[in-house]
Amino acid sequence: MSFDRMIEKIVEMQNPTVAGLDPKLAYIPPYILEEAVAEHGKTLEGAAAALVTYNKGLIDALCDIVPAVKPQAAYYEMYGWQGVRALAETIAYAQEKGMFVITDGKRNDIGATMEAYATAHLGTTDVLGEAVDAFGADALTVNGYLGTDGIKPLLGVCGEKDKGIFVLVKTSNPSSGELQDQKLESGKTVYEAMGAFCETWGEAVMGKYGYSGVGAVVGATYPAQLGEMREKAPHTFFLVPGYGAQGGGADDVVPAFDKNGLGAIINSSRGIMCAWQKEKCDEHDYAQAARREAIRMRDAFRARIGEIRLGE
Numbered sequence: 380m381s382f383d384r385m386i387e388k389i390v391e392m393q394n395p396t397v398a399g400l401d402p403k404l405a406y407i408p409p410y411i412l413e414e415a416v417a418e419h420g421k422t423l424e425g426a427a428a429a430l431v432t433y434n435k436g437l438i439d440a441l442c443d444i445v446p447a448v449k450p451q452a453a454y455y456e457m458y459g460w461q462g463v464r465a466l467a468e469t470i471a472y473a474q475e476k477g478m479f480v481i482t483d484g485k486r487n488d489i490g491a492t493m494e495a496y497a498t499a500h501l502g503t504t505d506v507l508g509e510a511v512d513a514f515g516a517d518a519l520t521v522n523g524y525l526g527t528d529g530i531k532p533l534l535g536v537c538g539e540k541d542k543g544i545f546v547l548v549k550t551s552n553p554s555s556g557e558l559q560d561q562k563l564e565s566g567k568t569v570y571e572a573m574g575a576f577c578e579t580w581g582e583a584v585m586g587k588y589g590y591s592g593v594g595a596v597v598g599a600t601y602p603a604q605l606g607e608m609r610e611k612a613p614h615t616f617f618l619v620p621g622y623g624a625q626g627g628g629a630d631d632v633v634p635a636f637d638k639n640g641l642g643a644i645i646n647s648s649r650g651i652m653c654a655w656q657k658e659k660c661d662e663h664d665y666a667q668a669a670r671r672e673a674i675r676m677r678d679a680f681r682a683r684i685g686e687i688r689l690g691e
């Protein structure tokens with residue numbers, strides 16, 4: 380009913396991080412691209428094949444030290460249905476390797492349509508009486524700005540199928556404050572109000588470690604707001620993007636954690652995926668370069684938050 384499975388993995392690995400899988404062809408080693416083009420040509424099929432090979436290499440290199448991956452749907456949709464199939468294959472492969480999978484779709488819509496999104500990404504699709512998992516991720520990022528009836532269908536699926544959602548609260552991008560920092564009549568900021576909704580929505584899917592299945596996205600680029608929301612939304616687990624490529628550092632994310640070192644999972648996408656380019660290492664070593672960066676990231680948090688323990 381919550382993020383309990385993800386929390387247990389974080390504690391087991393003593394690593395509160397998630398590797399973003401946002402693959403662009405420019406990040407993929409040439410030898411993988413050449414193989415894919417030799418087989419499929421310069422087609423969407425070829426691009427999708429390269430994505431899958433690249434992702435599987437990363438997952439193999441990370442699965443024993445990083446608890447979760449976060450594929451961002453846009454990087455797959457860009458390659459049409461072939462890319463979307465690559466997303467489904469990536470999710471299945473990561474889960475096979477024991478990783479918790481957060482699909483980053485930032486979905487939102489009215490209730491009935493949100494129900495379809497919930498079914499697609501987290502639930503089970505009914506095909507004329509046959510129950511089939513479509514994407515079957517463990518969690519989904521969503522936008523809560525359509526209000527409670529846009530979130531309710533997700534809560535049902537989260538409860539029934541032990542899944543979670545991360546609601547956009549204070550995003551990492553430079554202009555997030557244009558709307559999210561505005562003050563409402565209540566005196567709260569918009570992001571604060573959204574955080575309060577997360578606490579309320581989460582009551583229906585509370586887990587055993589003090590966190591519900593309704594998490595919040597709060598950017599590493601806003602450390603003060605991370606600390607503020609950690610206090611104001613004590614049952615809401617944070618997905619924290621913006622570390623690394625967007626400028627967030629290890630010190631910036633410390634306020635996101637609770638006294639047990641729980642409460643947040645920090646994402647790095649380009650920082651991990653493109654480590655081989657930054658290191659200028661042999662292209663065949665790309666996955667080990669990602670592992671090295673993931674270890675650096677893990678150790679930076681370990682040095683700051685100490686042992687991560689199960690709360691409550």
Ligand SMILES: O=C(O)c1cc(=O)[nH]c(=O)n1[C@@H]1O[C@H](COP(=O)(O)O)[C@@H](O)[C@H]1O
Pocket residue numbers: 399401451483485520549550551552596597598620621622623624625646647648649650
């Ligand atoms: O929901 C997200 O994951 C997200 C929210 C946000 O506020 N900022 C943000 O960067 N993200 C995603 O987190 C990832 C960040 O990627 P890197 O900047 O390469 O680490 C991308 O997949 C973004 O779409």
